[in-house]
Amino acid sequence: MALPPLDNHLLPSSLLRNHNVENLLSLKISTLRSLIQNSTKLEIIHLDYVTILSFVPEILANLTSLQQLSLYHCELYGQFPAEIFHLPNLRYLNLGNNQNLAGKFPYFNSSAQITTLELAFTSFDGTLPASIGNLESLDWLSILQCKFSGSIPSSFGNLTRLTFLDIGNNKFKGRLSSFLVNLTKLRTLRVGFNVFTTDTISWICKLSRIDELQLDLINIGGEIPSCFANLTQLSKLSLFRSNLSGKIPSFLMNLTNLGYMSLVSNHLQGAIPHCLFKLEKLELFTVANNLLEGELELGKFLTLRRLVFLGLSYNKLSLINGKNPFNVSLSRIRLLGLSSCNLNEFPHFIRDMVELSDLLMSDNNINSFPTWIWGKTNLQSFIVSNNSLVGKISPLLCNLKSLVHLDLSFNNLNGKVPSCLARSIKSLQTLMLRGNKLVGPIPRTYMIRSSLKAIDLSYNNLQGQLPRALVNCRMLEFIDVGHNQINDSFPGWLGTLPELKVVALNNNYLYGSIKCPTTCTFSKLHIIDLSCNHFSGSLPSKTIQNWKSMIASNENQLQYEDSLTHIFVKGLSYLSFCMFNMGDLYPYKFTMFNKGSVMVYEEIQNFYNLLSIDLSSNTFYGEIPDVIGDLTGLVLLNLSKNMLSGSIPSSLGKLSKLETLDLSMNSLSGKIPQQLEALTFLSYLNVSFNNLSGPIPQNKQFSTFQGNSFEGNQRLCGNPLSKQCEHDAGSPYTPPSTSNGDEDYGFFSELIFDWKVVLIGYGGGLIAGLALAKYFRRRSN
Secondary structure, X not given: OOOOOOOOOOHHHHOOOOOOOOOOEEOOHHHHHHHHHOOOOOOEEEOOOEEOOOOOOHHHHHOOOOOEEEOOOOOOEEEOOHHHHHOOOOOEEEOOOOOEEEEOOXXXXXXXXXXXEEOOOOEEEEOOOHHHHHOOOOOEEEOOOOEEEEEOOHHHHHOOOOOEEEOOOOEEEEEOHHHHOOOOOOOEEEOOOOEEEOOOOHHHHOOOOOOEEEOXXXXXXXXXXXHHHHOOOOOEEEOOOOOEEEEOOHXXXXXXXXOEEEOXXXXXXXXXXXXXXXXXXXXXXXXXXXXXXXXXXXXHHHHOOOOOEEEOOOOEEEEEOOOOOOOHHHOOOOEEXXXXXXXXXXXXXXHHOOOOOEXXXXXXXXXOOOHHHHHOOOOOEEXXXXXXXXXXXXXXXXXXXXXXXXXXXXXXXXXXXXXXXXXXXXXXXXXXXXXXXXXXXXXXXXXXOOOOOEEEOOOOEEEEOOOHHHHHOOOOOEEEOOOOEEOOEOOHHHHHOOOOOEEEOOOOOOEEXXXXXXXXXXXXXXXXXXXXXXXXXXOXXXXXXXXXXXXXXXXXXXXXXXOOXXXXXXXXXXXXXXXXXXXXXXXXXXXXXXXXXXXXXXXXXXXXXXXXXXXXXXXXXXXXXXXXXXXXOOOEEEOOOOEEEEOOOHHHHHOOOOOEEEOOOOEEEEOOOHHHHHOOOOOEEEOOOOXXXXXOOOOHHHHHOOHHHOOOOOEEEOOOOOOOOOOOOOOOOOOOOOOOOOOOOOOHHHXXXXXXXXXXXXXXXXXXXXXXXXXXXXXXX
């Protein structure tokens, strides 16, 4: 029996990750087993977009006639049975977009007939076995964004029939040329977001048939290689953060088949070549986050009739409107990135761009909205943060019924938050209004089945209570209302929201004890910031025990939804991940006091392991509960500036991932537990101004801390203090009273730090940031 042709939608699953397709069918695992048992001669199984929500049944390995197995986006989990790879007639295997499905490659026999392996967006891991070279019939291999590591085996060179290779977003290392030399039939090569070395790039230039080349994060260095001029069939080129310098070479413009060109986040200088406008097939062009300069007439891009995505953000360009060269309504541009382009107004031709869906104009000097903007009802992303907008937010904004992401942060907007934003825009997922001068209550009405995932209203002057109707936002992941004037008790009802991960209520006028009913579990909570409020009472052991997601960092549970999902279109591929400066579209940003400084965390959805509790600058009393030591995923714990007493629990020594521990300015007594020496990641410790006594531990991490970590404890002794342990006298320290709710909270609560901070990088563990120096006194009632 001849195989039918493969469906076109199967092959490009790593080209197209269509998040908007819902699984409309479901299949019980028992039903699937029955089907398999009664159909032992099955040759083709295609169940794409059918919700199975189960492990892959091992009985599939009994289907010796099976030739095609496609289980794309079936919500599978568990360990994939390795025996299925050994089915004697298997040619096509597609397991893509099952993020909780794990597995490893087995030993491949030389008799294997597999031509297509599609495992993109799964949790397969381990190294590639040398036996993969036995798959000499393999034409398509995609393991994009899995968890593979190690080097590529030399036997990879045996895969001479490969035309499509996508190994991006793994942890591979080694030399690129070692496995490319024999792959002369390659049409698509994606190796970015790994740690390959570029011993020579000339091997790539010998791939004469190459159609798509993605080398993101490969440290090419220097100018764009001149040999790229020989890749005359190239239609897609992505060199995101490849350490490139020099000018954009004019020879690229001779690659007349180019449809996609992404040169984001390099050090490119000079002007954008005018010959760019000769590339008539160009659909995507982005040079965001470089050093390009000169005047550029925006209207010229409208001559590129196929252009869909245009990214010019974060350069030194001066954009001028100029004349529209043809009927703007014919433009196909959907996503327009003009952030930090020295603009004082919205370019007037935007009014007539009928297909525009995503408008990114952060970091300009725009002070008002044109009236025609409220007629752009197709807008899905409207990002105008860090501008000079003044006045009230017009309720006409709610005419934009297609909005998914709205970000007007860091402007000078005043008045109230239009209640219709939460009430009438069903598609709205992110609402970002932080850093304005907004007043009045937080909108009180939220539609049932609201799409909201992130709400950031911090650094405003909002008053009143938190609206209980937020419980309708069942998809909410992130809420930050810090630095306002919210007057309410602890909102334990937020704990019923099944996806909520970040709760920031700091610097408000919240009061009372932390009470939480049995339904308040905060099942995915991993950051809670209640600092600088009026909370009192003891720390609630039972509530803290419910924070199960802090026991260990489960990436599948804590990761955030991708804010770019709505702009994926057919054939675009994941090049769109690096089309624009990442700050343009990622809405999850967070400010937190850490390691003695205020830090701003950008693109926070990448930091799954930032598990943090900050209850500082309140009036909590009593002992620190032992159960905090069970939250073994914690990275930051700040209980400073309270009225806590008793000893430091030795159970804190179980917090093996802890990097910041601040217990300063309390009434803690007793010795510093020796168990804390086991905290090998601890880089910031502050137990100053308590009643601690006895010797300071001298081993491991404690030898790295300075004297100010221990000052104000007159009965402590030993290095790094000057006091030797044979002298043990002095009066205990009494912390300042914080009982007067409208008075000073202590030094920290007098400070409100400016939020305009640049993130300088991230790595393993907690992110490094810049301390803010600007501060002013807390607002009074």
